[in-house]
Amino acid sequence: MGAMPNSPKPRAWRLRDRLAPAALEYEIPPVATRLPYFLGALTLTSIAIATATGIYLSQLYDPSPIGAHGSVIYIVERALLGDLARSLHWWSAQAAILAVLFHLSWVFYRGSYRAPRELTWWAGAGMLGCLFFLFFTGTTLPNDQEGFEALAHNLAAAESLGALGVFMTDRFTPSAPLLARIYALHVSALPLVLLALLGLHLYLIRYLGIHTRDGEPTQGTTFRRHFLRIGAYAAWLAAGLVALAFVVPRGLGHPAVQGMEVTKPPLPFLWIVAIENGLGIGALAVVVPLVFVALLLVPLVDRRRTDSVRGRRLRVILIALGWTVLIALTVAAWLAPQQQHLGM
């Protein structure tokens, strides 16, 4: 087995031979170096941080209704880096929601949902739905007053769907409490769906390339350059989130008292409260799915192959309108006095 005297000296073990960084050396359009093209990567960074902190928290959290609140107190007060991990989990989840909404707005503005990129858009819309569902399930887990009321809203919305909503109610099975099942969704099914959609999304971006408008060059920089810049922005985002988690830690409400509705949900869900205030809790099960259906329909409604100034203006107006409605509803819900929606 010994080396022959005249055989060439084997090459030293090099990481670059194993990681094949040359595979990142493909051409991408120069337009991709603009800041809005990093929003998807920043969403992914936030999701990665939420995943890492979530894995740690899952080792300390008790999903039984009786133990959930106490285990969160333990995480905050006694577990090593528990308070930081929980706060970082919270802030990274918020960052993911915000970044994905900006990303969606930019992709819509650029018209990048058009053929042949419909599937990329749908995978992205699916991930947005997944992120919202992950955020919602996460808010119920501390089983404090806010979490309990979120769960009660979920129950009421599910009940309004009749047989379709049974899965999200206590009636689905007597063998496991709803909170434990919600937790299972939060840490298993939803992340798996998110991962599958993310894989499809990234594969399609690689396969179809980054969308350019007519007249824009399709080559001019490399993905490696873009990748290094993604790393820089990701590191700075992570630094900001750690600092935020330390300076503004996530709070915890008192143990839930049933029959009372005294809290408002976190910022990403306030717009839904405004709809509830105006239309009642039954609207939850209609309006929220409608928003996602509208997103899914976008590539089917706008099927033109070429872009026009008029079409671009229309999209700018729609984006401005969407953000205005979202912010107006959020502010209205924030300022509105507490209302009882559940009839608890």
Place this chain on the structure above:
Amino acid sequence: MLGTVKRIVVVLGIAALAGVFGARAAGGHGAVIRLGAQAVSAGDSLAVTGEGLGVRAKIMLALEGAAGRKVLGTFQGDAHGRFETVVVIPAETPAGAYRIVAEGGDERATEDLLVSAAVGGERAQGSPAGVPEAPEATAEEMRLDRRRSTAESGIAWGLVGTLVIVGAWLARRPTRPS
């Protein structure tokens, strides 16, 4: 070839040693508590014994349930990390499923407990006999004694600094082809 075998033996040896020490370290985290009864009435006393909560550690016992957390008392563990005490489940405790939590040193142990309504005479302040006063729901946040040791603060801010530097390094990295 011999060199490769040696390297593998060294790596496996280190891994085995790490495993042995890891297992021994993990073995030290076996805090348990035992209750004199699994079900009591509010107002009853309850014997609690425990071990593995730290040598001569200050041990806190609490009752946790859907209605909140009530500290039942603090005790001193002995030289072997054991303790034995009797606590009283507050008479105003609403009936339901609870858990007794013991915390000492860096350890925590829990045991489930069923509490039934207070029997005869004991009553919550301001409420009729046997009917516990309903707690008020509040949107306020709890006052938490957040764990913020100097080491943890150092880790957090060290991480922030490292990430900022790594970001700057990546941003300034030459992007010539490899």
